[in-house]
Amino acid sequence: MNAAFLILSLLAVAGALLAIRLHNLVHATLSLMFFFVALAGLFVLLMAEFIAAVQILVYVGAVGILILFAIMLTPHVTGENHGRLCSRGWIWGLAGAGAVFLILIAPVLLMAGLDTPPATAALSPSVREIGLVLMTPYGIALLVMALLLTAALVGAVVAASPPARDKDEPKP
């Protein structure tokens, strides 16, 4: 465990906690994005550069902006005039959080008895590996996803084109 890991995980936990606790939705989203960036840093520590870049590209650049777009359309952003949220379901929340925590901690505890594998100094160029794996064993899945995304792109273009005008409608 090194200093960079400690700092990044502390930042990530702080960001996640703030994202839950802050009443102001925009501030909460900001700290959520802060958490995503810290997570990308953790991926870099794991030598998964590509995943880190995609993490920032998808979560901060796309998902975060999407959340902000949704928030922009809500009237009560600051969360001040609503007081506390209804906290009746805290038992269920605690149970859910405990279950997730157990699922996360169980493999670590089970694997504690095994020998730790030696740390690798450097991995082979990861992007090339990911590309090869994507194109050979998972080629069909990749093609299906590509088709889906292309359809979505074409759909966006169709949605953007003006609707066909009725014959009865007066000409502008």
Place this chain on the structure above:
Amino acid sequence: MILDNPDQLIVNLVQQGLDLLSGFPIVVLVLCLLLSTVPLIAIFPACFAITTWLERKGLARIQNRIGPNRAGWFGLLQPVADGIKMLLKEDIVPRAGDQLTHFLAPVLLLVPAFTVLAVLPFSRNMTPAAADTGVILFFAIGSVSTLPVFLAGWSSHNKYSLLGGMRAIAQMVSYEIPLVLSTVTVVMLTGSLNTVRIVEAQQVSSWVLGDNAALQILGQVLKWNVFTPWGFIGFLIFFVASLAEVNRCPFDLPEADSEIVAGHLTEYSGFKYALFFMAEYISAFAISGLAVTLFLGGWSGPNIRPWWSDDPQALLIPGFVWFFLKMFALILAMIWIRGTLPRLRVDHLMGFAWKFLMPLALLNIFVAGAYYYLPRWIGWPAGFVVLYVCYEWLGRINRGSLGPKRTYRYA
């Protein structure tokens, strides 16, 4: 001898200096960190200052004015005067606005603008962060810059600012798609996301390493991606989309200064306002630098080996000279376009990205794939013909009707 390779003079000097300190690894580490960040933070704001002067002077000449000519020789000290003025101005924060995010927005905007500069290869061995995923990293970090624009609009507690921010985000998100799709061709044909590899793939290495000076010059120019059909169209799409991405004319609707005051930065004043402009210009440098790297051969330019040198990789003119020359040529083109073209309407802006640039970029990917497999003497002309036909076809589809013919009875 250290003068054997003028191209690597700075790199070699730095390396020798670091070798002297090799007994102190911590010092070397700190020095390396500083050496890869401080030049970026020092040089690009200086370029920003020069560019503001160039832009004001250039626009003035286009409009038949003189431009700034009071501060210093030919007004060269104008950026200094502007900077002092901005620093001394009162910083006004709207009382109902969100104090923290209002402060954070301009600061956060500068972070991605400066960070993306690190993946650009300024010269051989002069890439601050030669990451294996350079191009993706550039777009990933660049995509963060939509966030502070939103924050600026939202935190001002002003509906015009918010609307301006929304328009800015819609534009930036839309134009990111043709921008990324046009770079896909380069990544496909190079087979690497590494910016250094992309530049090296644009040189004919056997000619550059050979003894013939003419071939050395040609070998560093002829293989630029812009001279291939997919590269030519890709460069045009990239350049147009990058104009929109950094809010330059004719896509500067987010801050249309003559119509909607300034969009998301209406409520900003003083140095925060200046920071917004600094971030905008630095992203313009970064994206022009990426265009140079991807399509215009990066640091390679008409260059020969110095006659006194035995090193086969030696170059007479340092690579970063070519890089910055090409980058400033693109910036000058941006200024020229700003002085020439009127601003687009907002629906035309969106339509242009989604209905023209994006299909053209997608078709360009197919052409690049065909170009890779066909022999060059078919692929090169056929690629240009196919892309020209696509360009005409898309243009005709998007033309729209002119409406009924108008008759003027009394005219």
